[in-house]
Amino acid sequence: MSAATTPDGPGKRVLLYDASLRDGHHAVRHQLDGGQLRAYASAADAAGVPMVEVGHGNGLGASSLQVGQARLGDDEMLSIVREALRDSRMAVFMLPGWGTTADLERAIAHQVDVVRIGTHCTEGDLAERHLGFLREQGVEAQAVLLMSHMATPERLARECARLVEFGANAVGIMDSSGHYLPADVTERVAAMREAVDVPVMFHAHNNLGMAVANSVAAVEAGADILDACARGFGAGAGNTQLEVLVPVLERMGFATGIDLYGLLDAADLAERELMPAPPTIDSVSVVSGLAGVFSGFKNRVLDIARREDVDPRDVFFELGRRQAVAGQEDLIVEVALGLKAARGA
Amino acid sequence: MKRNGRLPVAVLGAGLIGVDLAEKIMRSEVLDCVMVVGRDENTPGLRQAADLGLPVGTRGVASLLDAPGPIAMVFDATNAMAHAEHAERLRGAGVKLVDLTPSKVGRMAVPSVNGTEVLHCDDINMISCGGQASIPILHALTQAHRVEYVEVVTTAASPSVGRSTRLNLDEYVETTQDAVRDFTGVKDVKAILNISPARPPATFRVAMSVLGEGFGTASVTAAVSAAADRVRSFVPGYRITACVVEESKVFVAAEVTSTGGRIPRYAGNLDIINSAAVHIAEQCAAVAPARTGTETS
The missing domain is CATH 3.20.20.70 (Aldolase class I)
Known part of the structure; x- marks a missing residue:
């Protein structure tokens, strides 16, 4: 049809x-x-x-x-x-x-x-x-x-x-x-x-x-x-x-x-x-969109935020502030470590 | 071929790399910058070189071959595609080359790793900014540990990446990968280059991920910190910003800020490759015969 x-x-x-x-x-x-x-x-x-x-x-x-x-x-x-x-x-x-x-x-x-x-x-x-x-x-x-x-x-x-x-x-x-x-x-x-x-x-x-x-x-x-x-x-x-x-x-x-x-x-x-579940607009996705961060960062941000025990939403906003672009996933670790250090200080 | 005890050298290419090189050479006690060559005297690079009081040429290699005085060494700061021809014409004239393009033509050099072994070579290749920033660390890690995979992700600020580099991304990736393989003995290597448009510009950085076995925090940290100290002896703005050690994976990030010159602090990519090139050239000058010194003074 x-x-x-x-x-x-x-x-x-x-x-x-x-x-x-x-x-x-x-x-x-x-x-x-x-x-x-x-x-x-x-x-x-x-x-x-x-x-x-x-x-x-x-x-x-x-x-x-x-x-x-x-x-x-x-x-x-x-x-x-x-x-x-x-x-x-x-x-x-x-x-x-x-x-x-x-x-x-x-x-x-x-x-x-x-x-x-x-x-x-x-x-x-x-x-x-x-x-x-x-x-x-x-x-x-x-x-x-x-x-x-x-x-x-x-x-x-x-x-x-x-x-x-x-x-x-x-x-x-x-x-x-x-x-x-x-x-x-x-x-x-x-x-x-x-x-x-x-x-x-x-x-x-x-x-x-x-x-x-x-x-x-x-x-x-x-x-x-x-x-x-x-x-x-x-x-x-x-x-x-x-x-x-x-x-x-x-x-x-x-x-x-x-x-x-x-x-x-x-x-x-x-x-x-193909997928465990269709994509949904979850809370971190809203933050990611507001912060203007590359969508592909999502899983990596969640992984690293969990490992370093920081809020993934804070990681997204900080990545946005640093104007991270597609491909700069290596920044996620530094941002997470920075947030963790700032919290400890 | 020394004049007043200094080796006469020239810079071919008057882009971002070439002009900073000329300035660094002017600060050297053993090198004498006798010419900067570009293609058009109205380009900002050649005007800056002229403002520094340096003789300038506009006809590429021909300007060097017709130079009024002797030139013992030429820094090639043009592009990878052009280097083979430059090398052929200049080596025929008995000129030694230090190549800052990712051409893979000459012997690859990283000062803190094999600096003393390359001084006799007549075409020395400086690999890439990412190669200079990562290989000292990767070499140290692979000396002390069993490594199966190495990945190098370089990020340079957009205003610090000139047209030749933009056209040479393939050569950048391939030459950096080849050099990491050569220096570490690891076969499985990946190099990636990101250009950051952030404002204010992002500081040059290189992130290294290494997969292997039996990494220990103490041995990794010691190896990384000793290697960084060796680089810092001629690149003061080199520092480690992250070092995360897991049993089978190591992540190290290094940043390089430019110090002492007119190029902005964030442009550590220019600073590290130029500092490495000048460092090698100075060591070459130290071992170069002074036999023609009296002829030209």
Whole structure:
């Protein structure tokens, strides 16, 4: 059964980018196994989800003590998902400084269709070399700015324009902390839309319960690509819930090309097979979103706060004050030790 | 080839690294900075070098080869892709190189670990800022304990990371990993680089995680603190900020602040690699023959 469309027929096409098998990894300490990857990728493919991203939560080459070691290596994850996808395109994510061109070469050998290069929102030039490499290789490259609440709309627009010059085929922002309210998103997406001629993407987190609303704001402001995950399976409070977003978009008159029943089946399978429980906005997730801290820090903060006997909410607010960015998990230990020492003093 | 008892050296590259290097060399009692070379005299780096009273060149290696006086040693502060060509042309002219790019071309040097073994090499590679900050500690830990895995996460403040470094992230990661493997003998090594945009800028730091067996608080703390003392003898702003010892895992974090120069305190990444390079160069100068000294004075 096809999702409902407006009486006027399908409206503007919105491309749904399914990050369940990448961002979801944050929620399960990067421990998805081959059977889980295969089952979900097949279900998403059957539903007609156009893009399926796979990998460690921080992308290619990121398996580490710093952010968590993955159960499977990148090669294994890519080869399993590649085999499971017939129509959906396979996507991977990479942060320069974590993965290298050698990782991109291996992903290309696995016939990856789309590569996303991520950088902190003010450091887009770190992606210059890798975007250039992907352009030379003829691989579709998207450039995404992480922790985008830490920069002004004007700055984000300038960074996006530069990323297009480096060779990005699409650009956009991640609300990595789940900090935005819809008006924040409208302003930023509109500024980026104005600055570039390539598709613009938006990736939400749900810390303040705004993921679907923010995604709607993004598409109304001109975004062409929206990220979402089955049951919101993702870091912290989770991402935009894919099987909610798609029918919402269809009701608004946008076309996604995704089959509703297939999508709901994939989401049910995800809840059953991939996660101990669907992400929820628990108390530390609210604090994390308010503090503007990377959602992927959650499990590590809880672990270390428990070990050092400090309040994880204090750890989040202090990390926010220090403006920690994605990848700086090593700061968590120091912040926790500092809080403990201050209490003892 | 010493002049007035000092070895004539030049700096190739006038970015953040090059200008700080020139300034450090000017403070040296055994090195004489005779030229700073960039590509455009209007760049801030070359203007700063000129303001310091140093002769400047704008034609890259050609400026060095045509220099009016002798140059015994060149610090390459350009980028990893360019170093091989620089090395070929300058070594042909009998010039010794100290390479601050992560090129992997020359012999890798960490002053407090193998400083005295590399002085005869004609191309000495300083690895990376993260390598200089972590290898002394990792070397000490692996000397005293059985180690299976090493991870090094470096964080540098955005304003302290210049364009060449931004283009050389792959080389940074690969060269740092190779160097850690070489110096520790541990095969399974991972290096990661974060660039922090925080304001005020975050102090340069390196976090090391080591997996192995039989770590004891006393032996680990002693090894880490002795290694840090050796680094501090030429990098005064080097300090250990965390050392967490578990039976099979050690976590050590070090911070480096820049001291004494014009570069900001947070830019310890520039300070540690430049201080290491100047330290090695000074030791080279001490063993260099003074035979041509009279010709040029």
